[in-house]
Amino acid sequence: MSKRIGLEASFATAEAARMADVDVIAAYPITPQTHIPERLAEMVADGELNAAYVPVESEHSAMSACLGAAAVGARTFTATAGQGLELMHEVVYAASSMRYPVVMTVCNRALSAPLSVWGDHSDAMAVRDTAWIQVFCQNSQEAFDLTLWAFRVGEDPKVLFPVMVHLDGFHLSHVTEPVILPEQEEVDRFLPRFHYPFALDPNRPMTHGGFGPPDIYSEAKIAQELAFRQSKEVVLQAWKEFGDIFGRCYCPVESYRIEGAKTLLMTMGSFTETAKIVIDERRGKGEAIGLISLRLWRPFPFEEFRQTVKDAEILIIFDRCISPGMGGPVFSEVRSALYDEEPRPKVVSLIGGLGGRDMSDEDFDYVVSRGKEIAEKGSEKMLETVGVRGEVIRIRG
Amino acid sequence: MRMQEKSIKFGKNLVTTEEFFTAGHSFCIGCGEALALRLACKALGSNVIIANATGCIEICTSPLPITSWRIPWIHTLFENTAATISGIEAGLKILMKKGTIPERNIKCVAVAGDGGTSDIGIQALSGAFERNHDFLYLCFDNEAYMNTGIQRSSATPYGASTTTAPAGKLSIGQITRKKNMAEIAVAHDIPYVATACPSFPFDLMNKVKKGAEVEGPAYIHIFSPCPTGWRHASDLAIEIGRLAVETGIFPLYEVESGRYRLNIARPKLKPVEEYLKLQGRYRHLMNREIEKIQAMINEDYAKLTKKVAAFAA
Numbered sequence: 001m002s003k004r005i006g007l008e009a010s011f012a013t014a015e016a017a018r019m020a021d022v023d024v025i026a027a028y029p030i031t032p033q034t035h036i037p038e039r040l041a042e043m044v045a046d047g048e049l050n051a052a053y054v055p056v057e058s059e060h061s062a063m064s065a066c067l068g069a070a071a072v073g074a075r076t077f078t079a080t081a082g083q084g085l086e087l088m089h090e091v092v093y094a095a096s097s098m099r100y101p102v103v104m105t106v107c108n109r110a111l112s113a114p115l116s117v118w119g120d121h122s123d124a125m126a127v128r129d130t131a132w133i134q135v136f137c138q139n140s141q142e143a144f145d146l147t148l149w150a151f152r153v154g155e156d157p158k159v160l161f162p163v164m165v166h167l168d169g170f171h172l173s174h175v176t177e178p179v180i181l182p183e184q185e186e187v188d189r190f191l192p193r194f195h196y197p198f199a200l201d202p203n204r205p206m207t208h209g210g211f212g213p214p215d216i217y218s219e220a221k222i223a224q225e226l227a228f229r230q231s232k233e234v235v236l237q238a239w240k241e242f243g244d245i246f247g248r249c250y251c252p253v254e255s256y257r258i259e260g261a262k263t264l265l266m267t268m269g270s271f272t273e274t275a276k277i278v279i280d281e282r283r284g285k286g287e288a289i290g291l292i293s294l295r296l297w298r299p300f301p302f303e304e305f306r307q308t309v310k311d312a313e314i315l316i317i318f319d320r321c322i323s324p325g326m327g328g329p330v331f332s333e334v335r336s337a338l339y340d341e342e343p344r345p346k347v348v349s350l351i352g353g354l355g356g357r358d359m360s361d362e363d364f365d366y367v368v369s370r371g372k373e374i375a376e377k378g379s380e381k382m383l384e385t386v387g388v389r390g391e392v393i394r395i396r397g
Numbered sequence: 398m399r400m401q402e403k404s405i406k407f408g409k410n411l412v413t414t415e416e417f418f419t420a421g422h423s424f425c426i427g428c429g430e431a432l433a434l435r436l437a438c439k440a441l442g443s444n445v446i447i448a449n450a451t452g453c454i455e456i457c458t459s460p461l462p463i464t465s466w467r468i469p470w471i472h473t474l475f476e477n478t479a480a481t482i483s484g485i486e487a488g489l490k491i492l493m494k495k496g497t498i499p500e501r502n503i504k505c506v507a508v509a510g511d512g513g514t515s516d517i518g519i520q521a522l523s524g525a526f527e528r529n530h531d532f533l534y535l536c537f538d539n540e541a542y543m544n545t546g547i548q549r550s551s552a553t554p555y556g557a558s559t560t561t562a563p564a565g566k567l568s569i570g571q572i573t574r575k576k577n578m579a580e581i582a583v584a585h586d587i588p589y590v591a592t593a594c595p596s597f598p599f600d601l602m603n604k605v606k607k608g609a610e611v612e613g614p615a616y617i618h619i620f621s622p623c624p625t626g627w628r629h630a631s632d633l634a635i636e637i638g639r640l641a642v643e644t645g646i647f648p649l650y651e652v653e654s655g656r657y658r659l660n661i662a663r664p665k666l667k668p669v670e671e672y673l674k675l676q677g678r679y680r681h682l683m684n685r686e687i688e689k690i691q692a693m694i695n696e697d698y699a700k701l702t703k704k705v706a707a708f709a710a
Binding site: 023024026050051052054055056057058060061062064065066067068069070071072073074076090091094098193200201202204205206207208209210211212213216220 | 443444445446448455456459460461462463464466467468469470471472473474476477479480481482483484485486487488489490491492494495497498503520521523524527528
């Protein structure tokens with residue numbers, strides 16, 4: 001029987017890694033990720049988890065050790081946040097280009113300076129183009145479920161890409177919520193032992209990571225891109241299998257009360273649950289409004305996204321990051337994804353929740369009313385923000 | 398008097414004719430590093446996994462889709478080789494413990510240049526030493542960033558001219574002393590540290606074999622003459638390596654569990670000028686500078702012999 005217990009999202013993540021019977025954990029402590037490696041180290045120390053815990057001296061080495069472990073066929077896990085993800089940046093690319101299915105939890109954190117240990121999506125957006133499969137979690141249950149799922153997807157011989165599971169730092173990583181933990185037998189059914197087909201082995205010598213001269217690099221990258229896009233098939237298949245075994249169903253784009261909605265609000269991660277309150281309130285007053293949350297960030301779910309928003313007139317994108325000189329990065333992407341669609345909603349952007357700034361239901365209410373206003377009348381501001389002191393009054397242009 | 402090498406485990410006929418690092422690579426003609434690598438691979442045998450840092454060896458042996466390696470080999474990045482081998486070692490150990498793969502003695506070997514070791518890779522290396530992974534680290538030291546075009550590193554010796562510390566009207570080139578990586582390794586209290594040079598092939602192979610067999614981290618710093626970067630004739634790599642040892646600018650020694658042993662010792666060192674004059678990178682040096690280098694060598698060599706006497710094996 002599965003059991004339902006109160007579990008912090010970080011501990012739920014560690015529990016998923018334990019139930020996945022992970023072989024190697026290489027991690028370096030950074031707030032707000034620490035509870036994950038601490039819990040895993042404790043499990044190894046107590047014999048609850050038969051794994052090698054490699055206490056590396058930096059995040060750069062954490063991901064590098066993960067590559068080495070994955071290269072010999074070990075199921076490999078790490079976790080990091082903010083600056084740590086930045087420090088390991090070049091290794092993050094190598095992981096996907098070398099096709100090692102490492103699983104990494106990122107407890108999303110703002111980037112220095114000024115130093116901030118608190119959450120936003122700047123770290124996630126900085127690794128957007130690393131060819132990792134990436135998902136955003138809304139709650140502790142998803143932290144558990146999507147971590148298990150990450151191993152299943154990444155290790156699929158048709159995929160062999162690393163998977164990044166994003167948890168909002170503090171707002172989710174440190175929140176205790178009810179989590180349903182499955183039986184080990186169910187987990188084993190969902191997630192078979194990992195057999196890496198290209199493991200380094202003296203009996204079968206193989207060269208990993210040769211360099212790409214100009215006459216081969218382009219082909220290598222395009223082949224990688226095709227494989228990466230095709231991985232979506234397994235992403236969906238694994239979610240279906242997950243639903244069949246555990247009874248919880250996931251999809252790339254989650255929608256909430258979108259039937260007949262003229263206005264859609266879009267969020268990513270744990271703030272989605274706060275935004276739902278506003279949707280309920282406004283629906284209660286008869287407003288045709290709904291919410292969508294992008295769970296699968298990479299590979300980008302074009303079809304599902306377009307299908308979900310096609311009937312809306314206004315789509316309000318809430319970003320927890322600024323692409324300097326450009327605006328909200330998620331906004332830019334989804335607007336681009338809709339450019340060729342006819343008809344398509346008017347897409348507007350608001351930015352907030354930076355560096356741990358909380359977003360209350362009132363804040364989301366402002367996002368909706370201001371978003372609708374911008375959609376109708378346009379904006380005279382250079383940047384539309386929520387919950388930020390000091391009005392950004394400069395005129396566009 | 399010609400120097401004699403003591404062969405501990407290898408006789409002339411005991412070296413395998415099998416090649417694990419094979420022909421078809423693109424090293425420069427007369428490269429001392431390629432020779433040292435070939436010898437090291439012969440000593441290691443086939444039951445090995447190599448993690449290679451970015452650098453000459455990586456570039457000259459792995460242009461996709463070609464490989465010069467008949468043993469499992471991985472390159473990920475530049476500064477992370479010690480961390481990569483840490484993961485390989487930890488992965489193999491746990492997979493054997495869990496019975497996922499059969500139990501066997503696979504040697505984990507990291508290969509890097511002097512830049513990848515003493516500059517950008519030193520943090521990862523120090524971490525791997527401290528965590529006591531069972532691995533052998535081979536630093537092939539050609540005393541500058543040769544792969545990118547002879548830029549100075551912290552392993553470039555005093556007085557050498559490189560492209561980023563060139564000799565000029567106001568400069569003699571490198572004005573800092575060579576970082577002593579072998580002693581930095583010793584400071585980590587690891588079980589085995591040695592220096593080696595391909596001009597002394599049996600000594601080199603013995604050390605590689607020993608380093609691979611020892612339990613825990615082992616470090617071997619391998620002097621690798623570079624005709625292109627040092628600007629010497631391509632038939633002189635062996636001669637220059639020999640002179641480096643005989644002049645004491647690169648002494649051959651090993652440190653086993655803190656005990657020092659000088660492997661090639663002679664009562665009197667040859668003057669360093671004999672070594673310097675064969676290389677274009679030192680061509681600009683005036684007598685005053687050569688004397689200064691000689692004084693440094695005397696000082697360093699005296700320090701080493703004191704350690705050998707004090708902590709004899």
